Amino acid sequence: MANFIERLSQKVETKKSDLVHTLQFDASVNELALAQLVNRHWHQLPLAAAAARRPAFAVDGSRAVRHLANGAYLFVAQALIVGERAGERIEASDVDVSILPGATDAALIERSAGFLMHQLEVGLARQAIAQMPPRTTLFLDGALYGQLTSLYAWGDDAQTQLPPDIFDLPAAILDHYLQLFAACAQRDLIVISIAKTSHEKAHANVWWQAEHGGDLPKEKEISDSEAIYRWTERRAGFSTPILFGQSSVFRGARRSLLDSMQAAPAIVSFFVRLADFDDALRIDVPAACLGLGETIGAVEQERLLAPALVAPILGLLAADYGGLEVYNALLYSVDREVRLRQEMMDQVYLNLIQDALGGQVEIRLDRSERRFHAR
Secondary structure, eight states: OOOHHHHHHHHHHHTHHHHHHHHOOSOOGGGHHHHHHHHHTEEOOOOOOOOOOOOEEEEEEEEEEEEBTTSOEEEEEEEEEEEEETTEEEEEEEEEEEEEOTTSOHHHHHHHHHHHHHHHHHHHHHHHGGGSOTTOEEEEESOHHHHHHTOOOOOTTHHHHSOHHHHTHHHHHHHHHHHHHHHHHHHTOEEEEEESOOOOOHHHHHHHHHHHOSSOOTTOOOOHHHHHHHHSTTOSEEEOOEEEOSEEEETTEEEEOOGGGTTSBOEEEEEEEOSTTSOOEEEEEEGGGGTOOOBGGGOSSOEEOOGGGGHHHHHHHHHTOOOTTOSSHHHHHHHHHHOOOHHIIIIIIHHHHHHHHOTTSOOOBOHHHHHHHOO
């Protein structure tokens, strides 16, 4: 019988120095300047002031992709919004499905599945605005500015590979966002998006530019999340907020936002650790929710903001914080309910889709999917 545990133990011991290097807290010689920079831009949380609790809604989504025996891709996405009005629980949900041919480019498949879920989330949020009392807080899952930058046009060959409803998703999502932003301004709502993780290096790059000019040293590529994790001593706090506008570094490349997005509010972004030793969250908030009038089109270059500006947002986050496992009580609750689990996808949804399509076609997972998902 194969002894993988013993072999893994030997391999870890052999590669120990390399593995530890990737996870170490201490800054190497070429990281010292960046570590000091991160510490200068990490601030103590303000004392929480007693305030009337605002009504709140939260929206989140989930998706699953399955490979079929004929080579096609089937994916299902679902979204849920939950809130409260006058003591009554308000809830709405939506779900969608698509099947794309096996010849579809793999990058288009992943992006299509993400857009399908994203459209459901933002669509539910926009529709629920009418049910939200004034001064409601709307929590979104994910990094808002990062999601806006993802709405760039498909490649030239996408229209021939994708059905119209999938090809039109970026435009539909953008329309939802623009209507959502306009409604929030009219009803005095606060939109707070919370990303549990971030692989970008945009924040550290802006801090570096403000102090040193130019981009981060190329010899050391490091994400914002890693820098904050390693060099803030795991203490509670928040980072210097940044106003993002026309363009930003996104996964290593500078990407400009669409012309049709220029009138939307610019985005204020920062990281926060709400308790010692917790993981830092990335927070994005439309500038209008903080009393700033700048639009995306008006902000040609990212710039630093006064830390005190985000104190009201920190208060709202602290009020809904449930400890190390519950980063946001309402979003955590929605996430647990909306998450599309393997059993639901494979034992319920696939059978439902098969029954609806009839016996002329077969929804059959390919061999690798049957091997790993039929357990």
